[in-house]
Amino acid sequence: MQKLIFVVMWCCTISYGFAQPLLVIKKINESIQIDGELNEPVWQTAQKLQNFQQYFPTDTVLAKGQSELQMVYDDEYLYISMKCYSAGNDWVVNSLRRDYRGGGIDNMTLTFDAFRDKTNAYFFGINAEGVRREGIIANGGTDFRDFDESWDNKWIGEAKKGDGYYSAELKIPFSSMRYNEGSQFWNFGAYRFDAQCNEWSTLTGVPRNYPMTNLGYNQEIQWEEPLKASNSRVSIIPFATTSLVKNYEDDEPTELGYDIGGDAKIAITPGLNLDLTVNPDFSQVEVDRQITDLSRFEIFFPERRQFFLENADLFGDFGTNSINPFFSRRIGIAENNDGDIVQNRIYAGARLSGKVSEDLRVGVLNMQTASDESSGIYATNFSVLALQQKLWARSNISFLGVNKQVLNVDQQDTETVDGYNRVFGVDFNFADDSNIWTGKTFVHGSLTPSVDGVPISHGASINYNTLNWDISYAHEYVDENYDAQVGFVRRKNYIRFTPEIGRDFYPESGFFNRIGIGGEADFFIRPGFGKTDHTISFGVGGQGNNNARFRLGLVHDYVFLFDEFDPTGTDAEPLSADTDYNYLSLQGQYGTDRRKPISFRISPYIGQYFNGWRYGTSGQITFVSKPKASLAIDVNYNLFDLQHLDDTRQTFLIGPRIDYTFSKEVFLTTFVQYNTQSQNTNINARLQWRFAPVSDFFLVFTDNYFSGIDPSDRFSFNIQNRSIVAKITYWLNT
Numbered sequence: 001m002q003k004l005i006f007v008v009m010w011c012c013t014i015s016y017g018f019a020q021p022l023l024v025i026k027k028i029n030e031s032i033q034i035d036g037e038l039n040e041p042v043w044q045t046a047q048k049l050q051n052f053q054q055y056f057p058t059d060t061v062l063a064k065g066q067s068e069l070q071m072v073y074d075d076e077y078l079y080i081s082m083k084c085y086s087a088g089n090d091w092v093v094n095s096l097r098r099d100y101r102g103g104g105i106d107n108m109t110l111t112f113d114a115f116r117d118k119t120n121a122y123f124f125g126i127n128a129e130g131v132r133r134e135g136i137i138a139n140g141g142t143d144f145r146d147f148d149e150s151w152d153n154k155w156i157g158e159a160k161k162g163d164g165y166y167s168a169e170l171k172i173p174f175s176s177m178r179y180n181e182g183s184q185f186w187n188f189g190a191y192r193f194d195a196q197c198n199e200w201s202t203l204t205g206v207p208r209n210y211p212m213t214n215l216g217y218n219q220e221i222q223w224e225e226p227l228k229a230s231n232s233r234v235s236i237i238p239f240a241t242t243s244l245v246k247n248y249e250d251d252e253p254t255e256l257g258y259d260i261g262g263d264a265k266i267a268i269t270p271g272l273n274l275d276l277t278v279n280p281d282f283s284q285v286e287v288d289r290q291i292t293d294l295s296r297f298e299i300f301f302p303e304r305r306q307f308f309l310e311n312a313d314l315f316g317d318f319g320t321n322s323i324n325p326f327f328s329r330r331i332g333i334a335e336n337n338d339g340d341i342v343q344n345r346i347y348a349g350a351r352l353s354g355k356v357s358e359d360l361r362v363g364v365l366n367m368q369t370a371s372d373e374s375s376g377i378y379a380t381n382f383s384v385l386a387l388q389q390k391l392w393a394r395s396n397i398s399f400l401g402v403n404k405q406v407l408n409v410d411q412q413d414t415e416t417v418d419g420y421n422r423v424f425g426v427d428f429n430f431a432d433d434s435n436i437w438t439g440k441t442f443v444h445g446s447l448t449p450s451v452d453g454v455p456i457s458h459g460a461s462i463n464y465n466t467l468n469w470d471i472s473y474a475h476e477y478v479d480e481n482y483d484a485q486v487g488f489v490r491r492k493n494y495i496r497f498t499p500e501i502g503r504d505f506y507p508e509s510g511f512f513n514r515i516g517i518g519g520e521a522d523f524f525i526r527p528g529f530g531k532t533d534h535t536i537s538f539g540v541g542g543q544g545n546n547n548a549r550f551r552l553g554l555v556h557d558y559v560f561l562f563d564e565f566d567p568t569g570t571d572a573e574p575l576s577a578d579t580d581y582n583y584l585s586l587q588g589q590y591g592t593d594r595r596k597p598i599s600f601r602i603s604p605y606i607g608q609y610f611n612g613w614r615y616g617t618s619g620q621i622t623f624v625s626k627p628k629a630s631l632a633i634d635v636n637y638n639l640f641d642l643q644h645l646d647d648t649r650q651t652f653l654i655g656p657r658i659d660y661t662f663s664k665e666v667f668l669t670t671f672v673q674y675n676t677q678s679q680n681t682n683i684n685a686r687l688q689w690r691f692a693p694v695s696d697f698f699l700v701f702t703d704n705y706f707s708g709i710d711p712s713d714r715f716s717f718n719i720q721n722r723s724i725v726a727k728i729t730y731w732l733n734t
Contacts (some may be wrong), residue, residue, distance in 0.1 A: 021222040022188060022204075023049055025071045025078075032072075032079050034169045036130065036160030043081050046070040049203060052192065056200040057513050057545055058506070059208040063201035065194040067108065071221075073174075075228055080170040082108055082126075084192060091128035091161060092195035092595050093627045096661035098690070099133045099149045104547075104594030106166070106195045111137060111218060113187035114179035115271070115355055118215045118394045118431075120313070121187075122177050123147075128166040129627055130159035131664055138313030140394055140431055141213035142438060151309045154693040154731060174270075175230035175733070178354050181270045182226045189218035195595045198547065209467045209504070216394060216435045229270050237694075238262035239729040241281050249706075249720045263307060271355035272362075277307050278348045282332075283725045284698040287684045290673045292618070292636045292651050294569050297490040303328050311353035314363040314386050318400045318427050318442065319487075323457050323476060325423045325444045326384055326402050327488040331367050337376035344377055345370040359390035371408070378417065379407040382486060394431040400424065400444070404486050421485040422447040425457075438463045446483045455479035457489070470502040470518070494532065495525045515542040532560045537587075547593040549601075555585050559610070567610045568640045568649040569677050575610060575644060583608035597624050605638075612642030632657045652676045665690045674707060681705040681717070694731040700724070 024047065032040050049069040054061050068083040084106070091106045102109055102125065109125035121137040135149035153176040159168040179186070190203040191212040206217045243257045261279030268274050288301045300321065303312065308328040318325050334344035349367035356362050363386035371379035383405070388398040404421040425444030430437070439462035445454040461474035480493030502518030517540045524533040539553030559581050564574040575581075585607025592599045602619035616638035623631045634655035641648050655673040662668070670685040683703040690696050704720045 021185065022219040023047055023071065023221045025073055025221060025223050027224045028072045028074055028079075032169065032171070034156050034158050034171045036158040036166075036168050038081050038083065038167050038169065042072055042079075043070055046072050046081075049190070052190075052201040052203055053205040054199060055191070055202050055206060055208055055212060057198075059205070063192075063194070063199060065192075065197050065199055065201070067190075067192050067201065067203075069110075069190060069203070073223065076173060076175075076231060078170075078172045078174065080110065080172070081167070082170075083165055083167045084108055084128075084194070085165045086194050086196045087164070088196050089161070089163065090196055091166065093127050093129040093131065094624045095630055095659060096129060096131050096627055096664050097659060097667050098131060098664070099135070099152075100127065100131060101149075102133075102193055104195060104599075105193060108168075108190060108192040109133075110170075111141075111189045111191075111213065111215065112177060113189075113215055113218050114177055114183070115358065116185060116187045116220070117359070117390050118187065118218065119390070119396065120311075121189075121215055121218070123213075124155065124157075124170060124172060126157045126159055126168045126170060128159060128161060129664075130157065130168065132157050136310065136312075137213055137215060139317060139429075141211060141215045142431070142435070144211055144213075146313070147211075147213050148309065148312070150304060150306065152306060152694055154733075156693065173230070174227065175233075175235075175267065178267075178271045178273060179227060180355065180358065181229045184223050184226045185220050186223075187215070187218040188221040189215070198545075198595070207467060209465060209470075210435060214435065216431070216433070227270075230267060233267045234734045235265040236262065236732045236734065237264070237729055238732075239281060239727060241283060241725060241727040243283070243723060243725040245721070245723040247721050248718075268352070269354075269356075272352065273310070273354050275307060275310070275351040275353070276349070277346070280305075280307055280346050280349070281727065283700055284686065284688070284696070284727050286669070286686070287671055287682070287702075289634065289671075290653060290655060290675045290678070290680075290682070292569065292638065292653050292675070292677055294567065294638070296565055298488070300488055300490075301329065307349065307351070311361075311363055314353055314361055314388060314398075315365060315384055315400075318386075318398065318425065319444060319457065320459055320461075320474075320476065322488075322490045323444075323459060323478060324489070325400060325425060325457075325484045325487040326386075327486065330486045330488075331382050332369065334369070334372075334375075334377045334380075336372075342375065342377075344372070344380075361388040361390075362386070363388075378409060381405045381407065384486075393433040396429050398427045398429070400427070402484070402486050418448050418450055418485070420447075420449065421483060423484045423487060436464060436466060438465070444482075444484070446481075448483045448485075451481045451483060453481075455481040455483070457482050457484075467506075468504050470500075470504070472498075472500045474498045493526055495527065497521075497523045497525075511544050511546075513543050513545045515540070531558070532562075534558045541589070547595065549589070549591045551589040553587050555587055555607075556582070557585070558582050567642070568638075568645075569651060570640075570649045572645055572649050581610045583610060585609070585614070594622075597626070598622070599624075609640065610642060611644060612640065614641075615639045628661050630659045632659075650676070676707075679707055680720075681707045692730065696727075696729050698725070698727040700727070 052063040052067045054063045065086045070081045072079050093105050107127035111121045111123045113121040119140050125133045136151045139146045155172040157170040192201050204217045204219050241259045246254045264276040266274040282305045285304045332346050336342050347368045351365045353363040365384040367382045369380045383403040385401040388396050390396050402423040409417050409419050423446045427442040429440045441460040443458045445456045457478045459476040463472040476496040478492045500520035504516040519538040522535045526532045535557050537553045537555040541551030543549050563577050566572050566574045587605050589603045591601035600621040604617040618636040620634045636653040638651045653675045658670040660668045667688045673682045685701045687699040702723045706718045
């Protein structure tokens with residue numbers, strides 16, 4: 001028996017020691033024309049990656065629509081060919097817009113983990129029409145929120161449709177990615193949506209209970225020769241803007257404005273990058289979608305500004321979604337004398353981020369904002385230091401320090417304005433190599449002149465995820481004096497417990513592809529008081545083989561109000577402080593197949609609500625005329641029938657969004673958002689012309705109208721402000 005055990009262990013060791021990479025990428029000296037044709041001699045001899053495995057509708061067989069990948073490289077570029085087979089020629093591509101969402105259309109995406117840490121990666125994708133997308137994946141890609149297509153960089157790609165297949169060629173400069181000079185091994189993965197056959201597939205066999213972006217399943221690829229440092233070390237991106245702005249509400253004259261500024265990207269090493277910005281302008285950034293806010297706490301909106309995106313997880317993924325010690329959207333806004341949140345000009349900023357060794361990432365950020373004495377806004381400096389040390393296969397320990405320094409505070413304002421606010425802390429993130437167990441724990445403290453001591457926030461979570469079970473537990477604590485002024489902290493002075501359990505079933509036949517049942521609870525306790533809130537829900541949900549998704553849940557809520565609160569969000573008579581409420585509701589979700597020309601999703605609500613009833617729904621309906629035009633209409637409606645009000649109250653939000661792509665380089669996006677809660681109608685139209693790689697001309701029109709009920713009970717629609725902005729940016733490599 002001992003001899004047998006020794007032989008087995010010896011064989012396993014030898015097998016592991018001689019494990020072959022997924023692909024050895026050959027170095028070439030010949031040129032490749034990027035046209036999607038695959039007619040260069042190199043593609044006839046390069047090694048192929050194939051045998052894609054099905055992810056949906058099941059994950060136990062090879063994909064019916066197979067794919068082939070090939071890669072070669074030279075000193076400056078990585079060249080990729082792909083050939084995607086399907087059962088017909090009715091390719092589904094709803095738009096020619098760059099940075100599309102992958103689900104529901106024919107496309108393939110490639111992920112490159114250059115440091116093999118299974119934590120961060122770049123992705124590049126192309127669809128059947130040759131439309132490209134690129135972005136970054138953080139935190140191992142274990143959650144769809146870790147996938148960000150806002151990151152932009154220079155590369156080219158083209159596609160060509162054939163009979164029963166489409167082919168594509170990509171040319172990606174090594175300067176667009178960070179990696180260690182001399183590295184010879186990366187991790188790689190690929191996944192594909194075959195919309196014609198309603199099949200999803202992955203190269204490396206990602207199980208369907210994990211996102212397709214999960215970096216834990218990427219496999220090793222080898223460069224034939226160690227990689228050299230990129231020749232392109234500096235990129236300069238200047239911009240110029242001009243604008244016309246008219247404030248109708250205050251009857252101010254039209255203002256003509258113009259501005260210049262720019263960004264620079266400097267590769268300190270292949271893995272470490274310095275980003276600089278001078279007088280940044282974000283007028284071209286897509287507007288936030290309005291929502292109906294029925295919460296007692298602040299609402300989170302994600303960062304969209306390009307300067308903050310690369311390595312954003314290194315700075316912004318501390319704590320949890322509700323206790324985040326650094327939130328970059330705090331930079332560039334301020335509170336004026338009237339208590340309104342307004343835009344605050346940024347003079348300049350610098351950010352150094354990336355890898356300094358195989359296992360250590362570093363991030364340093366410093367930004368300076370302007371003062372506006374007439375509005376009571378002080379110049380402020382923001383500094384951030386983040387360090388992340390990899391541990392074991394996929395875990396890490398991270399340190400964060402944030403300093404907000406207000407400059408030249410008047411002596412008489414020191415009682416109302418803190419001269420500084422500092423937050424520091426440590427996070428430990430755990431993920432095992434099997435992807436079954438994940439978790440984290442953290443503790444953060446804050447320092448503010450007006451508060452004694454070091455109040456803290458703390459949290460911990462653990463998650464167990466297999467094909468059939470998803471079980472998790474989390475808790476949080478936030479001191480009542482904890483103050484992260486450059487962070488996002490929804491509430492303070494509480495202890496929170498959140499257990500959750502779910503069980504999934506996968507029928508072998510019939511309409512359903514997956515059915516899940518489960519329950520979760522969310523308890524809030526105030527120290528010295530007791531329970532203040534809870535939400536307990538039980539539900540059933542799943543996905544059909546036709547891509548339809550559904551969920552139906554029974555929810556019980558308990559709320560204790562410490563302050564007056566209007567639960568309708570309509571400036572109605574508030575509920576009294578020091579009262580509590582129990583209520584039961586039925587909530588659902590249903591979404592149809594996004595591949596179809598018309599699709600929709602709907603989330604109805606019916607049930608008790610505080611001291612009465614609430615009926616409502618939210619959702620979206622989308623009309624597509626492929627491949628150039630789409631119309632998506634967001635709707636949110638609520639009817640409140642509460643005992644303390646004389647009559648019912650309503651909120652209504654409608655937000656049509658029109659996308660028209662004239663070509664792969666010219667896009668028009670128009671938002672119209674009518675919101676009765678904010679009594680505002682917003683129109684935002686953005687024309688974008690990408691006249692060169694990562695170089696754009698933008699023309700942005702914005703209109704805001706007051707739309708409400710005037711004292712004579714007549715509907716009013718009065719213009720508040722209007723602006724037209726033209727902006728041009730150009731990417732220069734030196």
